[in-house]
Amino acid sequence: MVDEMLVVTDIEFKDPNHGVLFEGENVYVTEDGGRTWNAGTGITRVCHEVTWASEETLFAVGNDNYVFTSTDGGYTWATVHAGRLQELLLGVDFLNPDYGIAVGDYSTVLRTIDGGKTWSRASFPGNMLLKSVFLLDADVAYLCGTPEYVFKTTDGGATWISDYEGNWERAFNRIRFTDDGTGFICGSGGILLRKAGRGIAPGRRGYE
16 A cells, blocks of 8 residues: 555654554554554545544545544544635644644635634735644743744734744745653755743844
């Protein structure tokens, strides 16, 4: 099955054995660390990122601003948000089964606090291509986009402020934080940014 795939858009594991993989409009699930994969159902758009919200609950985002969820570890999926055609959702993260944020082009920032039943559009400046989001806690989250943008929220995703602006020459593709609050961003041209952890001096953004 793996040899027949064309483009894998995302793969996420919750532990050494259980993971999901997206390829086109297809989703596959493994329970043995990737030795075997079984096809899931219910995905109707190309998905660009998937995240685990709990032991069995996942969310995935993709083309046409679609959001899908699975409550059985990735085997069956249901649509929980269908947006505008020809627009993209590229990044998604959930802090728990209820609270999550999805981001995409045209400065789209969607927020849910009820497990995806309803979604609200956050206030966001400009008209940007937003690619990745990471939730640190119930109040603080970061997102990055193209070209070389980083934004931060301290009110649970309702409003966002600039946290870093580069020289507009590269694309930021993914943002992640470690358990001690150290942040990393990767992007085009081999760029890798690091933000110091929670011990950073007040008032300093700390990107290197």
